[in-house]
Amino acid sequence: MAEESTADGTEDTAMARQQTPPQAPAAAEAAAPAPAAQSGGARIGQGPGRLLLWFYGVFTVAALSRSIVQISTKFSDARLAYLLSLAAGIVYAVITVALWRGGGQARKVALVACSAELLGVIGVGVLTLADSSAFPDQTVWSDFGYGYVFLPVILPVMGLLWLRKAGAELRGAEAA
Amino acid sequence: MLDAVTITVTVTALLLAVWCAYAAYRDEPTNDWHFIGMAVVTLAALVQLVVGLVQLGQGDRPDHGTATFVGYLVGAACTVPLAAIMSLTERSRWGSAIVAAGGVVLAVLELRLHEIWGAGNG
Numbered sequence: 001m002a003e004e005s006t007a008d009g010t011e012d013t014a015m016a017r018q019q020t021p022p023q024a025p026a027a028a029e030a031a032a033p034a035p036a037a038q039s040g041g042a043r044i045g046q047g048p049g050r051l052l053l054w055f056y057g058v059f060t061v062a063a064l065s066r067s068i069v070q071i072s073t074k075f076s077d078a079r080l081a082y083l084l085s086l087a088a089g090i091v092y093a094v095i096t097v098a099l100w101r102g103g104g105q106a107r108k109v110a111l112v113a114c115s116a117e118l119l120g121v122i123g124v125g126v127l128t129l130a131d132s133s134a135f136p137d138q139t140v141w142s143d144f145g146y147g148y149v150f151l152p153v154i155l156p157v158m159g160l161l162w163l164r165k166a167g168a169e170l171r172g173a174e175a176a
Numbered sequence: 177m178l179d180a181v182t183i184t185v186t187v188t189a190l191l192l193a194v195w196c197a198y199a200a201y202r203d204e205p206t207n208d209w210h211f212i213g214m215a216v217v218t219l220a221a222l223v224q225l226v227v228g229l230v231q232l233g234q235g236d237r238p239d240h241g242t243a244t245f246v247g248y249l250v251g252a253a254c255t256v257p258l259a260a261i262m263s264l265t266e267r268s269r270w271g272s273a274i275v276a277a278g279g280v281v282l283a284v285l286e287l288r289l290h291e292i293w294g295a296g297n298g
Binding site: 046047048050051053054055057058061065069073149 | 241243244247251255258259262265266268270271273274277278281284
């Protein structure tokens with residue numbers, strides 16, 4: 001995937017370096033492993049975005065593997081809970097890929113996915129507190145992500161804040 | 177034996193997390209010493225993977241599912257190397273933060289591993 005992004009952003013990289021002097025040292029330093037990653041839109045997966053990318057990657061693996069094991073071994077126990085964990089895993093996967101690829105389009109995808117994630121975790125959190133009989137087994141999003149140190153509710157908020165900031169920088173770079 | 181390794185991995189992972197969190201706080205990327213630290217933690221996790229598999233081979237069974245247990249063992253062994261790769265691609269304080277997060281994630285995985293293996297087993 002790194003090679004792909006190289007093809008996307010090679011021209012932008014040279015331009016970005018000339019246009020945004022404050023970014024230049026960082027761009028030069030990061031240029032060796034991933035020269036393209038510094039092009040305007042790709043920045044959603046850089047800096048703080050890279051930390052988010054790491055967390056979303058971990059959660060993708062955790063939620064998907066958990067739901068796959070549960071669905072394949074004891075699906076009838078708690079169908080809704082396991083399907084919700086699967087849905088959560090898919091949303092995490094979408095955000096991970098979007099952060100990895102970068103660009104304006106990926107930023108929009110990530111914004112939608114983070115919003116869906118926030119709605120999901122709040123909705124499921126309220127439901128599990130109000131009517132716990134609907135969820136005989138835990139999901140990733142139960143009780144606002146209590147089982148995962150509340151990261152499921154913290155991550156989308158951080159994600160939305162970061163995407164908004166990165167979007168402003170992106171527009172700034174395009175306008176310059 | 178497994179308990180001893182689990183404690184070792186947990187403690188070294190948390191030390192790594194604190195160390196790298198300090199680097200992130202000081203606005204520094206990960207350096208060679210951090211990577212040696214990551215190698216140590218990874219080595220401990222690999223030893224744990226081997227010990228866990230040997231215990232399974234000897235007929236011991238985890239309380240909460242063999243597949244889950246092996247999944248967590250493999251996940252624990254992969255966590256810090258993946259964080260290391262990510263911090264190589266992010267040469268800023270955020271690269272250090274990734275390794276710090278990786279150390280905490282590994283410690284949580286160790287806690288879960290301990291639960292899955294069960295108190296009844298050695």
